[in-house]
Amino acid sequence: MSVVTETFDAILFDMDGTLVDSTEGVIGAWNAFKITYPHLVVEAARFEQEIVNSSRKDGKEGIVALPGVRGITESLLSSEDSRNRWALCTSATRVYATAALQIAGIPTPNNFIAAEDVHNGKPAPDPYVEGAKLCGVDPKRCLVVEDAPAGIYSGQAAGCKTLAVITSHTREVMIQAKPDYLVRNLSR
Template sequence: MMKDIDAVLFDLDGSLVDSMGIWKEIDVEYLGRYHIPLPEGLQGEIEGMSFSETASYFKERFCIPEDVDQIKEDWNRMAWDKYTHQVPLKDGAREFVEYCRANGIRLGIATSNSRQLVENVMSVHGILDYFDTIVTGCDVEKGKPAPDVYLEAARQCRVDPERCLVFEDIIPGIMAGKAAGMKVCAVADEYSRHQEQEKRHLSDYFIKDYLDIMEKI
């Protein structure tokens, strides 16, 4: 898996940290302010959207009176404590990140989440400084499954896309990495367990967690 790889690019939620369930809690709480029940399948509909795209989607679909910037600010505030105290790294993730850093492999995060929350959770776990770049869906024209966020992360790492390895837990993210011309490793996550066979089919590799890699290198 690591042969001819000069940069490793991680999605954040569900790929590097166990946080996918938290966003469902936030959606329930946020929509509850407006007495709107959480629609069935909402998480699937917004998969891969950037933070701004998701806020615009909520505003339009649910007729939220606040503007998009206020919606994002509210979500960041609601998620801040959860990301600080309730979001662990995936098993073996710290060891793998340290291995990459020690072996001269550049590291990047390419996420649909907000920069504030990425920096928060990486700082909490003491690994923020290991990363060469953080690119969010709001930094590029199109969110996943478009390849924009991964191509920009590779550019900022100064590494050709074909020498990048992507870790992703959701299908739009896997598609984004493949569309960018990168190798993609799918990561198991409880949130997307029902899609495991499709994830295996679309990706180059599949891991349960990063201990799977550390046992082999």
């Protein structure tokens, strides 16, 4: 891993574990669902809604922006050109992702790929290929920012450079995915 010295035409972000920490909501949702039927699509949507509902119950902190995210998103919103040069590419549904960003105080980007926007999710390249298209750039000129090996593999398969953040997996697990760059979080 080295210092990023390249320039990119667009940045494609994952959401959970990369931009936001939804741990409190996830724990609450698992407690509410007791792991009944997490493999069913309908139950998965209900589970995501419960994450939002549980995120602030009982004095919990809620879904929060991870370190460095506010500075990066403020920078990306500083001009019309940069507003169109980043995308959210998440495996979450659009409803959940929009709510999570709002709760965390992160602006919803102009370019947004959610689970229902692609036929094949991560680790397939589809989310990041589509994100690059929305930004109007070649995936080879994009930097994917991810917290999970499946997302790193997805970015690599799309032809993007990858930046792994160590927020939800260990450093060793993320190194095994062979990202181009590795940082603790986006404050680096």
